[in-house]
Amino acid sequence: MRRLFGTDGVRGLAGIDVTADLALGLAQAAARVLGRSAREESRRPIAVIARDPRVSGEFIAAAVAAGLASSGVDVLDAGVIPTPAAAFLVANARADFGVMVSASHNPAPDNGIKFFARGGKKLPDEVEDLIEAALTEPKLSPTGREVGRIRRFADAEDRYVVHLLGTLSERLDGVHVVLDCAHGAAAGISPDVFRDAGARVTVIGNSPDGFNINDSVGSTHLEQLSVAVREHGADLGIAHDGDADRCLAIDHEGNVIDGDMIMVILAISMSQRNLLKDHTLVTTVMSNLGLRIAMDNHGISVVETGVGDRYVLEALNAGNYSLGGEQSGHVIISDHATTGDGILTGLQIVAEMVRTGKTLKELASAMTVYPQVLVNVRGVDRSRALNDEVIAQAVTQAELALGENGRVLLRPSGTEPVVRVMVEAREQHTAAQLADDLADVVRARTAL
Template sequence: MVRLFGTDGVRGLANREVTPELALSLAQAAAHVLGDGPRAAGRRPFAVLARDPRVSGEFISAAVAAGLAGSGVDVYDAGVIPTPAAAFLIADIGADFGVMISASHNPAPDNGIKIFAAGGTKLPDEVEDRIEAAMQRPPLAPTGAGVGRIRRFADAEDRYVVHLIETLPHRLDGLKVVLDCANGAAAGVSPEVFSLAGAEVVVMGNDPNGININDGVGSTHLAGLAAAVLEHGADAGIAHDGDADRCLAVDAEGRVVDGDQIMAILATAMQARGALRGDTLVATVMSNLGLHRAMRERGIEVLATKVGDRYVLEALGEQNLSLGGEQSGHVIMADHATTGDGLLTGLHLLAEVAHSGRTLAELASIVTVYPQVLVAVRDVDRARVDSDEGVIEAVAAAEAELGESGRVLLRPSGTEPVVRVMVEAADHGTAEAIAARLVEVVRERLALQTTSTP
C-alpha cells in the first residue's frame, strides 16, 4: 500500500488526487490524533490554517476548515501567508497544530496539505501514519456548542513581520535587492519586511492571480531574477518559491548562489559570533561535495541526513544544533524558525553582506562547487534501488573510479515516481559519463515488469 504522506505532506493534482473529500477526511483524522491531548485536558483544541494563493487552495482550505470545525476544533484562518509564517504562528499563539495548503514550488494545478504539530514543527513519520490510519475511523461529530468556530486571524502577517525583523543581527541599509516572490505566498510580506530592514527593494513575481504561481518565476526559474539584478544594478537578488520556505540568491553579476553556498555563508558568520552550536551544520545527502570541503577547512562539521527538510529539522533537534538545510534553498535557522524560511534566510544572508562589506559573490566563493549531474530515471522499481546486486556493484565501481574527487548517490524520490541518479566529479564530463553508465544499469536492472494480454 502506497503511503499517503510524502516527504513534505500530501501532494498531488488538485481536484484529482488532492480532492475536497480527501482534505475533509484528512482534517477530521488530524482532529482525532492531534486534538486528543487538549480534549483529555478538558479544553477545545485550536489550529492555525493558511494557504498559498493558488486557486485550488480556496476550496481545499474550505474543506479543511469544515473538517476541523466539524470535529470540534477552533480554526484561526490566516489566509494567504508563507508556510514558515504559518509554522511561526502556531508556536506564537500556542495552537495545538496547524495546516498549510500549498504545493510549494510545484505548478499551479498541483496542491498539497502540510500538517504541523504544536510548536510549528513538522510531524514525525509515526504521527503521520496515525493520522492516515485515523482516516478509516468514524469522524468526531460534536453538536451544538461542541462544534468548532472559524475565525479570521487578522494580525497574522503583522506578527510574522515583527518576528523576522527582531531576528536580524544587522540591518540592510545601503543594499539594493531584487525580490522574486514567485507570484506566491510571499508577494505581500517579503517586499514589506526587506524594506523595513533597510534595503532598497525592486520586486518581481508579486502579482498572484491563482494560476501564475511559480510560472517562469521564483526559485526554480532564476533567469528572470538574474536579468533584473543586472538591469537595476542591484547588489543581489533573492528568490522564493510558491510558499516561501525556500531561498536562492543571485549575486551582482547575475550568478546563482545556491542553498549550499548560502548555508556556508551563514554557518561561517554564525561560527564567528559563537552562534553555530557544536560548530556543526546539518545538510542532506544531496549537498555538494564542495560544501563539505569548505566547512572542513573552517573547522565546521557537516552532519548528513536523508533528503527532506523534515529530516534536517529532526537532526537539529536531536543534536541541539542551530543551522541546517538543503541545496534547494530550504534553510532552517533553528534559533528563529521550526522549518525552512525563505524570508528569514534571505534577510540573514544580506545582513552578512551588509555587515562584512563584502559582495555576495565574495562571500559565496568559499565554496568551490563540484560539477553535479542529476538524472531522474522513470518507469523503474524504486523499491529495489538499495538491494539490487547489479546496481550496488555499479555504484561501488563508480565510487572507486572517483575516489575522493567526487561521489555518487542513487535514491528513490519521495515526491515523484522516479529513481534519482546523482554524480559529482572534478569536471562535468566525468560526472556526465559516470551518470550515463549508472542510468543504463538502473534502467536495465530495475525495469518494471509488464504483462501483455493475448
C-alpha cells in the same frame, strides 16, 4: 495500499486528488488526533489555518475550517501567508496544531494540505499515519456551545513581520535587493519586511491572481530574477517559491547562489559568531562535494541525511543543531524557525553582506562547486540496484578513480522504477563519463 501522506503532507491535483471531501475528512481526522491533548485538559482545541494564493486554496481552506469547527476546534484563519509564517503562528498563538494549504513550488492546478503539531513542528510519520487511520473512525460531532468557532487571525502578518525583523542584529541600509515573490504567499510580506529592515527593494513576481503562482518565476525559474538584478544594478536578488519556504539567490553579476552556497555562507558566519551549535551543519546526501570541502576548511562538521527537508529537521532536532537545509533552498535556522523560511534566510544573507562589507559573490566564493551529473535510469528494479555485486564493484571502481576529487551516489527513487546515478568530479567530462558508464551497468543489471 499507497500511503496518503507523502514527504510533505498530502499533495496532488486540486479537485481530483485533493478534493473538498478529502480536506473535510482530513480536518475531522486531525481534530481527533491533534486535538486530543486539549480535550484531555478539558479545553477546546485551537488551530491556525493558512494558505497560499492559488485559487483552489479558497475551497480547500474553507473545507478544512468546516471540518475543524464541526469537530469542536476553534479556528484562527490567517488567510494567505507563507508556510513558515503558519508554523511560527502555531507556536506564537499557543495553538494545538496548524494546517497549511499549499503545493509549494508546484504549478497552480496542484494543491496540498500539511499539518503542524503544537510548537509549529512538522508531524512525524507515525502521527500522520494516525490521522490517515482516523479517516475511517467515527467523527467528533459536538453540538450547541461545543461547536468550534472560525475567526480571522487579524494580526497574523504583523506578528510574523515583527518576528522576522527581531532576528536581525543590524539594519540593511544601503543594500539594493530584487525580490522574486513567485506570485505566491511571500507577495504580501517579503517586500515590506526588507523595506522595514532598511533595504532598497525592487519586486518582481508580485501580482498573484490565483492562477500564476510559480509560473516562470520564483526559485524554480531564476532567469527573470537574474536579468532584473543586472538591469537594476542591484546588489543581489532573492527568489522565493510559492509558499516562501525556499530561498535561492542571485549575485550582482547574475550568477545563481543555490542552497548549498547559502548554507556555506550562513554556517561560516554563525560558526565565527559562536551561534552554530557544535560547529555542525546538517544537509542531505545530494549537497555538492564542494560544500563538504568548504566546511572542512572552516572546521565545521557535516551531518548527512536522506533527501527531504523533513529528514533534515529530524537530524536538527535529534542533535539540537542550529542550521540545516537542502540544495533546493530549504534552509532551516532552528534558533528562529521550525521549518524552512525563505524570507528569514534572505534577511540573514543580506545581514551577512552588511556585517562583512562583502558582495554576495565574495561570500559564496568560500565554496567551489564541483561539476555534478545526475542520470535517471528508468524502467529498472530499484531494490536489485542496491544489492547487485557487479553494480557495487562498478561504484567502487568509479570511487577509486575519483579519489578525494569526487564522489558517487546511487539512490533509488521512492515512488517510481528509477535509480538515480549521481557523480561529482573536478572536471565536467569526467563526471559525465563516469555517470554514463555507471548508468549503463545499472540498466544492464536491473532492467525490468
